Structures are given as C-alpha cells and as structure tokens.
Amino acid sequence: MMDTYLMSLPDLQPEEAAGIKDLTSKMSESQKNQFLMIYSGKRKKPGEILLLTCLGFVVVAGIQRFVVGQVGMGILYLFTGGLCLIGTIIDVVNHKKIATEYNLQQMYESSRMVGL
Template sequence: MNNYLMGLPDLQPEELAGIKELTGKMTESQQQQFFMLYGGKRKKPQEILLLTCLGFVVVAGIQRFVLGQVGMGILYLLTGGLCLIGTIVDVVNYKKLATDYNLEQMYESARMVGN
C-alpha cells in the first residue's frame, strides 16, 4: 500500500485515515484498482488554491465548477465571487474544500471497487 500512497501527493490526515480504513480489507488487485480510480479523481489543494486565486483576476467560481459544485459556481460567476467575499473565504478554506471533495471521491472509488 505504501507504494500506492507515494502516487498521491499532499495527502491530508483525514484522507490517509480513510484510505487505510477502506483498503484494509481489500485484496491487492482491489487496492490497485482503488488507487487508480481515486488518483484520477483526486484534486490537490494547491490546484484549488490556484483556481480560487484566478477568481480575483479572471473569472470567479472556477474552483467550484472543478469541485462539482455547479450551482455555487454559477452563483460565484454571476455575482463576482459574491462580491469577492466568497472568493476570499475560499482562499482561506481551500484545503477544506479539496479535502471534502477528495473524501467524497475516495468513498465513491471504494464503492466502485466493490468494498
């Protein structure tokens, strides 16, 4: 499992705990499939921070679209990031946004593997 974890940079503690819990009862092939699925869906916190910062100069709400929050993305787009206040909040909370998204994707990947 440690070899697979090396392919997932910037793991948050919540993610690591969830991965250990979910993969503990998986076979080697299920673990491999899980890490391939999860690695493809996972978003790095730095990517979310970069996309959020683009909201200050380009288009607000891109980070919300990337995180699958289309309604919030449209709201940010139409209101200029809720007059930049929402964008500032997202800059402060970018790690939580990424971690929440990644946890959802982790559990979805585990369901797809069949665990």
C-alpha cells in the same frame, strides 16, 4: 506497498490517509491497486484548488466550485463576482478544506466502483 503508494500522492491530507487505510483494509491486493488507480485520477490537489480560486480574482470567479462539482455555488460565484470577492477570499483561506471534502467524496465513490 500501500504506504509507499500513499506517500506518492501529493498533498495527502491526514483525513484522506486515514480514510484510504480504513477503506482498503478489507480489500484484496488487486482491489487496492484498482481503487488507488481510480482514486488518484479523481482526487484534486489543494494547490490546484488554490490556483483556480486565485483565478477568481483576475478571470472568472467560481471556477473552483465547478471543478469540485458544486455547480450551484459556481453559478452563484460567477454571477455575483465571487460574492463580491468575499466568497473568493474565504475560499482562498479554506482551499485545503474544499479539496479534502471533494477528495473524501471521491474516495468513497471509488471504493463503490471497486465493489465494496
């Protein structure tokens, strides 16, 4: 059941899959279902982060940083134009890393909510 649910998560990174399998190995079936429901609602797809980062070239820089909870960096990007677009370009290249770091953080938070 777990593997089929993992396959339904879009753009699942290897680090996430390993973390989910490790965290859920000691959970009951109902805890696994609750964890996966909570986590799937919180996680961000790398494509979403890429889209928000690209909006920084046209609209407002730093939206992606606000979305992943990095408010300080978001404000810095907002007031400096994405650090003169250099930071925005770097974030375009590293969008998967930004999404994965956020998702790992949300994974551990979700496991605490389930009661582990």
